Amino acid sequence: MSKPTALVISAHSADFVWRAGGAIALHAAAGFEVTVVCLSYGERGESAKLWRQPGMTLERVKTERQKEAEAAAKVLGVHDLQFWDLGDYPITLNQQSLFRMVDVMRAIHPKFILTHSKEDLYNWDHPAVTDFAQHARITAQAHGHNPGQKVLGAPPVFLFEPHQPEQCNWKPDVLLDIGPVWAQKRAAIECMAGQEHLWEYYTRVAQQRGAQAARNSDKSITWGEGYASVFPHVVERLV
Template identity: 35%
Template sequence: MIGNGPPGPETRLMVFGAHAADWCFRAGGTATRYLQAGAQVRVVCATFGERGESAPQWQNPEATVESVKAIRRAESQRAADILGVDIEFLDLDDNPLVIDAQRMQLYVDRIRDFRPDIILTHWNYEPTNRDHQTVSETVVRATSLARVAAVQARESGIGRARIFLFEPDVMAQPILGFAPDTYIDITPVWDRKIEALECYRPTQPGLLERWPERGQLRGVEARAIGGMPSCQYAEAFRRFQPYAGEYFV
């Protein structure tokens, strides 16, 4: 288990998103910075967003669920390749995303296997996009269950991962109560993140208009309140657990 401080080869960062694009827009820069610092990074997508987040594709009268899934998979895989991260698609179907005991076990198994020190996932109150909230709740629960299962199996090395919740949709934030308390400077990897985001333009062009502006805004906030004068672009998170330590950080 890695404590606070710069990441290194022993650091394990895991990102859980509900749909194919969520991880990249909300945490792609952070994942890339950790990867470049030597950390191990893994992304897990619950669904492809084939129903609720692929409207342009459904304008094709010949579109099917499977054909749209294939497009979304290809987009997200290209984005992951650009950023250099390892990505997995659980293909659980979206809108609604339903998590039963068997599907919960998928999350437990992946957390036990990867043993993350840091987990990034969705804000935990998002009735405007319930799939996002479902993944957030599932990840928190699975993290606890993974520790229990590890104890029963006499495994070592699964500690209490620090969980950070990334931003909900930009347009819905005023009603969702998201207030960040953690900013990650992604200025050094901003151009690469934008290149990755372009992979999603065919299916979610509106996101390409909103999220780059959000990165700039979070950069302004990081400079103003975070003491980061060189930060031009940032990603924002909210701690799930309070910090406890011998000193302030």
Template identity: 25%
Template sequence: MSNRTVLVIGAHPDDEVLGAGGTMAKHAAAGDEVHALIVTEGTTQQYDDDSIIEQKRDEARACADTLGIEAVHFGDLPDMRLDDVPHVDVNAVIESVVTDLEPDIVYTHSPHEVNLDHKAVYDSTLVATRPATGVSRVLAYETPSSTGWTGGTTSQFGADVYVDISGFVETKVDAFAAYQSETRVFPHPRSRESLSARATTRGSEAGFAAAEAFSLVYERVGQL
């Protein structure tokens, strides 16, 4: 059994499971203490009904229960507006949770995104996981319907770490289903079929039946 603390950071409710749901479930099954941080309330710029904020929180908790993780933390910053929020304020939300949990491993958004909230969370994660925090490993995940939609001369998400989630694909897909407001019909990237297909494709790249792909941001190794 492992005893690491893992933090998965997402800008919006559902980012955490889309990017790292299978890996979260695998960490939890191994005995790691796994937490999710949702930085924004995920609602104000997409819906007119503020009551959906609480619905999204309930969905996030249901998703976490299916994945078997410890807790979900909420930052409550404005949805789709992080480019207007001072950088230090986004930093503070992530720094607070990092200080409380002292995670060993952090998963966060990739900077190679079309979503500006995702980019802001990546930038602030780098600040919040400076060497003095004790975080030993930071990885960036891909977000279906966001990382895949960059184009032209924009830098693309590049995978160099693959986590075998062969036994956890259904857990990830079932957990994502808790986000009823975010589920789409195939062939949209946020559909059950597409999520399963992505896991198979990423797995075949690394010799696994199924995988999630990450980009290593940095790793601090004290002893070899």
């Protein structure tokens, strides 16, 4: 029997760590095969520490970013990590890359998809990627696209937290307890040496979401991640 799958569509090579590392580790531990697609290395806009080094080049930045992401993915238990190198600031998303993503979706038939928020005033690559991801999902459901392939069903899509949620009209309606894998997520965060200034920030985010999760449940939760769902939840009972 094949294992359940999940798909994380990350604009840059560090986004999946900060924003979805807990969800990845939790589901990997539960037997999911998690595919992470990094559309860009974040080589221009998210690599300031590397660019301050004398003699730095674009290819060296990409190489270092890939090494960091690979180390983090190993810690989290990612099954398949892909780097598409589609540019950064701005990211270039065209029909060829869209159909490539459709192929990924149809190949693995994910049980759920994680990607970016619909708005992000501070990084326009992020909303471009969520539009791209949802366009790919719709195309993957279309019987007229590559007839003969098994079409995608209706996997739920969850949008992970932008860096400044209050400015991006992002409101979580799913709070995930990541306490069992917090040590893994923190270790993965520390793999991202090029953005060390974000380590403590995303630790505080996890604590805040954990406190909110505890407040909205009868559980003792310390560490959490927040997500905004795109589609209605279809359930057999409410609790």
